[in-house]
Amino acid sequence: xxxxxxxxxxxxxxxxxxxxxxxxxxxxxxxxxxxxxxxxxxxxxxxxxxxxxxxxxxxxxxxxxxxxxxxxxxxxxxxxxxxxxxxxxxxxxxxxxxxxxxxxxxxxxxxxxxxxxxxxxxxxxxxxxxxxxxxxxxxxxxxxxxxxxxxxxxxxxxxxxxxxxxxxxxxxxxxxxxxxxxxxxxxxxxxxxxxxxxxxxxxxxxxxxxxxxxxxxxxxxxxxxxxxxxxxxxxxxxxxxxxxxxxxxxxxxxxxxxxxxxxxxxxxxxxxxxxxxxxxxxxxxxxxxxxxxxxxxxxxxxxxxxxxxxxxxxxxxxxxxxxxxxxxxxxxxxxxxxxxxxxxxxxxxxxxxxxxxxxxxxxxx
Amino acid sequence: xxxxxxxxxxxxxxxxxxxxxxxxxxxxxxxxxxxxxxxxxxxxxxxxxxxxxxxxxxxxxxxxxxxxxxxxxxxxxxxxxxxxxxxxxxxxxxxxxxxxxxxxxxxxxxxxxxxxxxxxxxxxxxxxxxxxxxxxxxxxxxxxxxxxxxxxxxxxxxxxxxxxxxxxxxxxxxxxxxxxxxxxxxxxxxxxxxxxxxxxxxxxxxxxxxxxxxxxxxxxxxxxxxxxxxxxxxxxxxxxxxxxxxxxxxxxxxxxxxxxxxxxxxxxxxxxxxxxxxxxxxxxxxxxxxxxxxxxxxxxxxxxxxxxxxxxx
Ligand SMILES: Nc1ncnc2c1ncn2[C@@H]1O[C@H](COP(=O)(O)OP(=O)(O)O)[C@@H](O)[C@H]1O
Ligand SMILES: [Mg+2]
Numbered sequence: 001x002x003x004x005x006x007x008x009x010x011x012x013x014x015x016x017x018x019x020x021x022x023x024x025x026x027x028x029x030x031x032x033x034x035x036x037x038x039x040x041x042x043x044x045x046x047x048x049x050x051x052x053x054x055x056x057x058x059x060x061x062x063x064x065x066x067x068x069x070x071x072x073x074x075x076x077x078x079x080x081x082x083x084x085x086x087x088x089x090x091x092x093x094x095x096x097x098x099x100x101x102x103x104x105x106x107x108x109x110x111x112x113x114x115x116x117x118x119x120x121x122x123x124x125x126x127x128x129x130x131x132x133x134x135x136x137x138x139x140x141x142x143x144x145x146x147x148x149x150x151x152x153x154x155x156x157x158x159x160x161x162x163x164x165x166x167x168x169x170x171x172x173x174x175x176x177x178x179x180x181x182x183x184x185x186x187x188x189x190x191x192x193x194x195x196x197x198x199x200x201x202x203x204x205x206x207x208x209x210x211x212x213x214x215x216x217x218x219x220x221x222x223x224x225x226x227x228x229x230x231x232x233x234x235x236x237x238x239x240x241x242x243x244x245x246x247x248x249x250x251x252x253x254x255x256x257x258x259x260x261x262x263x264x265x266x267x268x269x270x271x272x273x274x275x276x277x278x279x280x281x282x283x284x285x286x287x288x289x290x291x292x293x294x295x296x297x298x299x300x301x302x303x304x305x306x307x308x309x310x311x312x313x314x315x316x317x318x319x320x321x322x323x324x325x326x327x328x329x330x331x332x333x334x335x336x337x338x339x340x341x342x343x344x345x346x347x348x349x350x351x352x353x354x355x356x357x358x359x360x361x362x363x364x365x
Numbered sequence: 366x367x368x369x370x371x372x373x374x375x376x377x378x379x380x381x382x383x384x385x386x387x388x389x390x391x392x393x394x395x396x397x398x399x400x401x402x403x404x405x406x407x408x409x410x411x412x413x414x415x416x417x418x419x420x421x422x423x424x425x426x427x428x429x430x431x432x433x434x435x436x437x438x439x440x441x442x443x444x445x446x447x448x449x450x451x452x453x454x455x456x457x458x459x460x461x462x463x464x465x466x467x468x469x470x471x472x473x474x475x476x477x478x479x480x481x482x483x484x485x486x487x488x489x490x491x492x493x494x495x496x497x498x499x500x501x502x503x504x505x506x507x508x509x510x511x512x513x514x515x516x517x518x519x520x521x522x523x524x525x526x527x528x529x530x531x532x533x534x535x536x537x538x539x540x541x542x543x544x545x546x547x548x549x550x551x552x553x554x555x556x557x558x559x560x561x562x563x564x565x566x567x568x569x570x571x572x573x574x575x576x577x578x579x580x581x582x583x584x585x586x587x588x589x590x591x592x593x594x595x596x597x598x599x600x601x602x603x604x605x606x607x608x609x610x611x612x613x614x615x616x617x618x619x620x621x622x623x624x625x626x627x628x629x630x631x632x633x634x635x636x637x638x639x640x641x642x643x644x645x646x647x648x649x650x651x652x653x654x655x656x657x658x659x660x661x662x663x664x665x666x667x668x669x670x671x672x673x674x675x676x677x678x
Contacts, residue, residue, distance in 0.1 A: 002473045009470035013456065013463075020458045020499075204454035204515075207418055208471045209443045 006210050010218025014192065018222060024188065032180045032230045033237060039176050040242045050130060052099040053080035053091050058107035066119070070101065075137060088122060098124045099134070173238045174325035175298040178260070178318045180234060181227055182292045183285070185261055188223050189268025190281040198277055212360045220265045227261040228254070248328035252335045256324040259345040263317035266352035273359035292318035320344045368432060371396045371523050371554035372417060376426035379412050379577075386412040387577045389426070394556055394570075399549050401568030402558035403666065409577040410558035411451055414525050417556070418448055431523055444472065447516035451527040453508045457501025461492050461511055464500050465518060472519035486514040490544070506537030513544065517553070524548065526557040530564060542567055562663045573669055580669040589660040592630075592668040594618060595638035596660050599627040599646070601653035610649035616641060619667050628661075630668055 018024060056063050071078055076099055082088055088100035102120035104110060110118040123134040193216075196202040205215060231254070238244035246253075267288065275281035293299060295313035302313060313319045320341040327333035327341075335342060372394035379387040387409040394400045402410050415421040417430055419439025428435045433442045456464055465483045474482060487493045490510040495503060500511060509529060516524060526545075530538045542564065549555055549569075557568070565571050565585065572582040581588055601607035604625050611620045611629055618630040631638035643655045660668075 005473060006471055009467060012470075013459070013467050016463060017456065017458050199457070200450050200452035200454045201456065203420065203450045203452075204448070205471075207420065207443060207446070207448040208468075209440075209473070210471055211440075 002209075003211070003214055007214045007218040010210065010215055011221045014219050014222050027184065028226050028230065029233065031184055032233050035176060035180050036173070036234060036237050037241075039172055040238075049077040050075060050099050051097045052076035052078050052101060053082055053088055053097045054078055054101045054103070055082050055085055055088050056103045057083070057105045058103050060108060062111070063103045063107050066103065066107075067101075070137075073137070076101075085120070085122075092122055092124055095124075098130050099137075172298075173234070173242060173244045174329045175296070175322045177231065177234050177257075177325055178296065178321040179289075179293055179298060181230060181257070181260060181321070182264055182318050183289055184230060185223060185227050185264035186268040186271065186288060187282065187285045188226065189220055189265050190271040190275060190285055191278050192219055192223070193269070193272035194275050194278050194281040197272075212357065216269055216356070216360065220269065223265060223268075224258075224261055227264075228257065231257050244329065246329055247332035248334065253325065253328050255335060256321065256328065256338075256342065256345075259342055259349070260317055260321040260324070263345045263349045263352065266349045266356060267317070269356040270352050270359070273356055288316075292316050295319070296322050298322055314344070315348075317345055317348050320348075368429075369395055370429075372400075372428060372430050372556065374417070374426065374428035377413065377416060377423050377428055378425040379409070379416055379421060380424045385577050387416070387423075390577075390579050392428070392572065392579070392582075394554060396554050397549060397552050398569040399545055399555045399557060399567070401565045401571030402556060402574060403560065403562075403565040403571050403662075404558070404574030405560055405670075407576075408574040410574060411527050412577075413574070414448075414527050414556065414558060418442065418446055418525055444519065445522050447519065447521035447524045449512050449516045449524070449526045449529050451531070453512040453529075453532075455500045455508060455512055455515070458499060460497050460499055461487070461503075462496045464511060464515060468515045468518050474519055482518065486518060490514045491540075505533045506540075509533050509537060509541060510544075513541070517548065522552075522554060524553055524555045524557075526555065528558050528560070530559065530561065538564070562661070562666065565666075566662050573666060575670040581665065585662055588665045589662065592660045592665050593633050594630040594660070594664065594668045595633060595635070596658050596664050597629040597631060597638050597642045597655060598658045599629055599642060599653050599655050600625065601627065601646075601651060603651065606649070607646060607651045607653050610646055610651050611642065614645040617645070619671055621663070621667055623663075628664060628667075630664060630671075 054067060056067060067078070070076060080091065080097065082091070085100075085102045088097075088102060091097045092100050100122040102122065103118075104120070107118060110116045121134055121137060123130050125131045193202070196205065206212075235244075235246065235253075239246070268285075271281055271284045271288075275284055291312060295305065295309050296302075296316055296319040297313065298318070302310065302319070305313065324335075324338050324341045327338050328335070370393050372392055374390055374392040377387060377390040377392070378385065390409075390413060392413075402413065404410050412421060416423050417428055417435060419435050419442060422436045427437075430442055431445050433439070433445075435442070456467065459467065462483070465486060466479070469479045469483065487496055490513060492507065492510060492514065495507055495511075500508065503511065509532070513526075513529070516526070530541055533541070538561075545555055545557065557564075559565060568585065570582065570584050571588070572579050573588075574580070581591075583591070599607055599611070604622055604627055608620050608622055608627055611617050611627070616631060616635055618632055620630075621628045629638075629642055631641060635641060639655050639657045643653075646653050646655070
């Protein structure tokens with residue numbers, strides 16, 4: 001009972017201090033919104049001059065006209081012409097081009113056939129931006145084709161190579177959720193405790209009957225709530241401005257987020273036991289944040305990374321959370337289906353929390 | 366809670382790597398007294414206090430604090446001690462009242478008496494007008510009073526105060542000491558570290574620390590009686606030249622300038638120290654008034670912290 005009261009006293013104090021700390025308070029709201037706007041609008045800017053190769057196997061008047069119209073869109077920059085689709089795949093694989101256009105020999109017949117696509121566009125689907133652009137191209141009408149053919153929507157069929165999931169710009173926001181929570185949760189916790197140390201208050205606190213567990217848990221509770229608020233904020237802005245779908249269950253998403261927040265707070269606590277100054281805490285946070293951005297599958301597709309980077313990525317909570325959010329929000333997966341990711345987050349939390357508790361003694365040496 | 370000593374330490378040592386911050390310290394602090402810990406910066410005062418409250422693990426030795434073994438069950442000790450850190454740990458972004466309320470909650474001070482106790486402390490430590498002020502915006506003296514109020518809120522048996530007066534003005538220091546005496550009278554044992562001589566003189570007992578070693582302890586009177594030195598006061602028109610003349614002189618253990626006066630320490634076994642000093646000054650052509658006087662605590666401090674090599678034969 002006394003223990004609970006002490007814990008609540010710590011929480012109350014933390015909330016009180018947070019309320020007066022305008023900068024941190026601003027960051028709670030500011031970081032998610034600004035990041036979301038930055039990333040959200042950055043992915044909406046139209047992409048131009050994608051390196052493109054064409055295999056025009058038809059080589060007719062119509063196909064040449066199509067190619068010149070394609071060029072006029074300025075979205076693609078035709079840098080190579082090859083003879084076979086195989087050569088295109090090879091170029092795509094080597095990364096020399098991002099988009100490949102195949103115009104089959106029977107192009108003219110296909111154009112008037114409602115069941116078959118006239119042109120094949122092969123895109124490097126591992127880059128979410130490029131698959132977004134492919135969508136744009138897909139909708140491009142073939143101008144000369146004025147006849148109305150019911151049941152026919154697209155002239156070009158897109159096959160997202162290397163990416164059966166079809167990443168779209170929407171893909172970025174579920175990932176960004178992981179990055180934002182990593183940054184804020186880890187930083188806030190680490191700084192919250194290191195600040196006490198820096199100001200000499202930790203020396204006072206550990207000389208009171210407060211136990212390390214009471215201190216750590218009490219300090220972390222407000223940040224769990226803050227994490228949940230940030231999540232709601234991201235979902236709201238994502239929905240209002242970017243129309244991010246929420247195909248799975250919201251409850252699942254919040255459960256996943258709770259596991260993820262716990263992992264980050266544990267890591268923040270661990271950092272706080274190692275850092276002596278707020279600046280050091282910040283450095284250590286970024287030491288974890290950078291790989292979380294780069295190796296979690298947020299920026300680069302996870303499967304495309306070398307094995308070593310993949311192993312590193314598997315250690316990071318963000319990797320698992322991004323899989324969870326993409327699964328739940330975009331593919332309507334349930335938590336049960338994604339349980340390995342939850343287990344990974346739980347294991348991470350257990351290890352980090354144990355390490356933090358072992359390091360955080362009520363001593364100074 | 367038996368035993369006449371609040372703190373008993375035996376051979377307490379703390380090493381930080383090669384640095385021996387505290388070496389083989391023996392201490393006996395009687396209950397209900399103000400025990401001073403005098404020493405220059407870096408002499409190991411804070412380190413000792415931290416070992417006594419269980420914040421640092423001694424490299425060697427042990428201590429019994431209020432009947433509890435240290436290191437060991439420091440946890441049982443926490444509710445019984447009040448600790449004021451060197452930095453006046455306070456929550457600067459909380460008000461005076463909030464700071465006190467937080468401390469009351471942390472120590473599980475009975476809820477029914479909480480408000481009354483806080484009012485009493487605000488009154489006693491002259492903080493009534495500041496109750497809604499953020500602690501961080503207060504003056505040094507006010508912060509110090511709040512830190513003391515926080516340290517005594519739960520009515521600890523033992524108060525450990527680490528250089529509580531090093532950042533406040535003389536008036537605040539006097540008021541602070543008046544408060545300490547009041548607490549001691551009501552039965553609280555107080556251990557206070559300081560580097561001010563005048564504060565050391567007010568303690569019931571004190572220990573002098575020098576580079577981690579206790580070089581003397583006892584009541585101020587005992588210490589003054591046992592310096593092992595004659596104290597000769599020199600009043601010179603040109604104290605700088607007088608000091609120069611005496612620094613080089615044989616049998617002079619130490620010369621300290623205090624304003625226009627010099628205090629010269631001569632080993633006790635020498636006869637007629639005043640004449641000796643007078644002779645030295647005359648031979649250097651310095652005009653000065655010379656007289657024998659009694660030891661102040663400062664002289665004691667100088668005498669006991671003197672490097673061994675300079676000690677007279
Ligand atoms: N955590 C620590 N690590 C290394 N050295 C320390 C540590 N704490 C204190 N010291 C050193 O121990 C010596 C005694 O320090 P301290 O007890 O703070 O002295 P005082 O309080 O008398 O000024 C100093 O030389 C100081 O630099
Ligand atoms: Mg000190």
